[in-house]
Amino acid sequence: MDHNIPDPSVRRLSAYLRQLERLAGEGTRHVSSRQLAGYIKAGDAQVRRDLALFGQFGRRGVGYEVDDLINVLRTILGTRQRQWPVVVVGAGEICHALLTYRGFRQRGFDVVAAFDIDPKKIGRTIGGVDVLPMEDCAPVIQRLEVRLAILAVPADAADETARRLCECGIEGILNFATTGLEVPEGVFVSEADITSHLEQLSFRLTSHRP
Amino acid sequence: MDHNIPDPSVRRLSAYLRQLERLAGEGTRHVSSRQLAGYIKAGDAQVRRDLALFGQFGRRGVGYEVDDLINVLRTILGTRQRQWPVVVVGAGEICHALLTYRGFRQRGFDVVAAFDIDPKKIGRTIGGVDVLPMEDCAPVIQRLEVRLAILAVPADAADETARRLCECGIEGILNFATTGLEVPEGVFVSEADITSHLEQLSFRLTSHRP
DNA sequence: GCGTGTGAAGATATTCACAGCC
DNA sequence: GGCTGTGAATATCTTCACACGC
Known part of the structure; x- marks a missing residue:
């Protein structure tokens, strides 16, 4: 499987998967690239291209089988074969929200521990997950083979x-902090700074209308 | 001011602003496009291009004045002249995290109310913000001229x-739900689904290494 | 008929490279 | 010497349009 996949495509693959999971829940069995494109802001050719990066999954004249495509996308995104253990660092409000959110597990992610340096927070259990002292992070990460951190x-x-x-x-680090991170080669960072998201919106509402 | 600004550029403008705010806090007065690029995963020409979309803000041979550039970027992003009132809909854990986070205000956003349909949540005050019944959302939004919702x-x-x-x-809607939204023409949506972020990372860690 | 998969074309975004100014 | 601003070149992404199979 090739490695030069554009970032925008990966983002859309996630989005397709979300829609497919919804369709599967509604009992829909088949879907066309045009339908799938309708949910996203994209054209039907774009959907087919994104999928074509990984193989041929549709049938001409018919479309895609929803359950099949879900499995394909999970395999591509890496959440089919394995459940990813994830640690959260910083036991503040965001951590609290993450630990009580029950949706991760069925999407392939499993928060296994939280870490903090504040003795008042250490020892608590939130959503069934223990808040541990920061010193424990190395052994826990190594023992549980954790590769992703929030x-x-x-x-x-x-x-x-x-x-x-x-x-x-x-x-891989999902970064909720407002700072950009400097990380070594080979470590991936996904930025989730909420203020930046709001700034995207405020920009679009500021004198830049079509 | 033109309207055909690429999305990636707007995202980077936010990132530059974050770095500049940090530099300003450290007392740094000048910065070059190369330095700024170093913090982001980008080249120096990219930084200059992004800024050149809106004007000329640097001095040749010198670079950019940090405070000036902060003001420029805030003006561009729309957070300099006005404080944006924002409402949060859905008074769950994420809402709780948002209402107790004190960093929005200094970045130009002001959460003015939260809404929910659950009577048990209505009437509470979180981080100084009232949780109101969903029915009140129309009048509140209109009275306070709210244009952004989370x-x-x-x-x-x-x-x-x-x-x-x-x-x-x-x-403008900042969407934490896992569903893609269908919105009318002219309404902007920024997706903040955390699972999707994790999927980006798990994809990059799955057999797609360089 | 419908809808995929894909070369070719087109549109966008990024990088190069250098003139011009400090 | 250093650094911006920007045409020109390149790389990347998206859309078109059609052959092929259902």
Whole structure:
């Protein structure tokens, strides 16, 4: 399987999967690229191209079988064969929201531990997940073979914490901090700063209308 | 000011602003496109191009004045002249995290109210913000001239709630639900589904290494 | 008829490379 | 020497349009 997949395509693959899961829940068995495109802001050719990057999954004249395509997309995204253990660092409000959200598991992610440096937070259990002292992060990550971390610490601690996570072998970081992170080669970062999202919107509402 | 600004550029403008705010806090007065690019995964020419979309803000041989550029970027992003009132819909855990996060205000956003349909949640005050019944959303949005909403309801309620918000005059939605939304022409949606972010990462860690 | 898969064309975004100014 | 701003070149992404199979 090739490696030069554009970022926008990967984002859309996620979006297709979300729609397909919904369709499957409604009992729909077949779907066309045009339908799928309708849910996303995209054209039907775009949908077919995105899928064609990985193989041929449809039938001409018919479309795609919903359940099949779900499995294909999960395989592509890496959430079919394995359940990904994930750690959350920083036991604040975002962490709380993440640990009580029950939707991750069925999508292939499993929050196995949270870490903090605040003794008042350490020892608590939130949503069935223990909040552990930051010192434990290396052994836990290694023992459970955790490769993904969610970073939810204050901005001024983000970079240092990220460095530490990378040392423990973390390869992917979902970053809720407002700071951009400096990470070693081979570590992927996905930015989830909420303020930036709001700024995208405020930009679009500011004198840039079509 | 033109309107055909690429989405990736707008995302980077946010990122530059975050870095500049940090630099300003550290007392740094000048910055070059190369430095700025170093924080982001981008080249120096990219930084200059992004800024050149809106004007000329640097001095040759010198670089950019940090405070000036902060003001420029805030103006571009629309967060300099005005404080944006924002409503949160769905008073769950994410809402709780949003209402207790104190960083929005200094970045130009002000959460003015939260809404829910659950009587047990209505009437509470979280982080100084009242949780109001969903029926009040239209009058509040109109009275406070709210144009931005954060959608934090369960997936199955997302589309219907979004429709309702658009009817109230909301023009930008930050969507935490896993569903893609169908919104009228002229309404902007920014997707913040956390599972999708995790899927981006798990994809990159799955057999697609360089 | 319908809908996929895909070369070829087109549109967009990024990088190069250098003139011009500090 | 350093660094911006920007045409020109390149790379990347998206759309068109049609052959092929259902």
